[in-house]
């Protein structure tokens with residue numbers, strides 16, 4: 385059984401004529417001990433997907449489909465079961481740690497909170513564990529007494545990671561965990577995440593607009609456009625030679641981390657991503673696609689086999705012309 389199976393996930397914000405279909409039928413599979421990256425431009429539904437995985441969406445969101453964590457459907461489980469799953473089954477690291485941490489509480493207390501709420505430790509044992517967790521993410525245990533504003537952006541993100549690790553989750557969902565950081569710190573945090581998930585056999589679902597970051601860190605990649613996955617496959621193969629024209633455009637826009645000498649000229653995509661409330665007919669990418677043909681404006685494409693372990697949703701995939 386896969387650790388995580390997302391089946392035909394649909395998330396719509398609001399209702400009636402102003403409804404925003406942010407996620408429109410996403411299927412994803414994450415095997416235990418592996419790392420899956422989800423890439424796409426701003427507004428394609430990445431954060432909505434991340435929040436849906438732990439049922440953290442606002443009440444205005446209607447969620448359909450299945451999110452099977454170890455075979456148990458997150459969307460159908462009781463609140464009691466959901467509380468047990470959050471932090472311990474799966475935990476989430478958000479972008480911009482300053483907004484995710486509580487400014488008026490010491491970071492040690494914030495890291496201890498999931499341990500105490502889940503009855504994983506007594507207050508005394510939690511203090512010891514907080515020190516261990518801080519050292520694990522490269523911070524001195526004494527920093528437990530600090531308030532968030534006393535730490536740098538990179539240190540705050542380390543605190544978020546320590547908090548996510550506190551209850552030994554099987555899965556970490558990281559939503560743009562390095563976006564707010566400068567390039568050097570970004571690389572350090574990515575290496576830290578890689579080391580921790582490898583050491584503790586944690587599975588990772590990492591979300592980013594930056595395909596290069598994901599290709600560097602993950603085993604497999606899924607590329608989202610306008611609320612759907614348009615390509616998925618082994619990370620390196622998708623990054624080096626995407627089958628979908630959107631995947632190709634995205635990969636050409638981002639150089640590999642630490643490989644600035646081979647920086648490829650970003651070939652900017654014309655136009656903007658579509659408004660989810662007013663999607664073009666046919667393939668939603670066709671108005672921006674450099675290889676669109678007449679059929680693309682008429683018929684949306686489903687994901688189909690595009691080589692070993694790969695799928696892409698493009699009319700050109702598998703065509704011999």
Ligand SMILES: Nc1ncnc2c1ncn2[C@@H]1O[C@H](COP(=O)(O)OP(=O)(O)OP(=O)(O)O)[C@@H](O)[C@H]1O
Nearest residue numbers: 397404406425426427428429430431432433442660
């Ligand atoms: N609470 C909300 N109410 C209504 N619409 C929302 C809400 N949250 C997100 N949306 C809309 O849903 C769509 C997907 O947003 P989402 O934040 O999931 O995308 P994203 O790919 O994560 O983008 P970003 O990288 O900018 O966060 C966007 O059109 C966004 O405006």
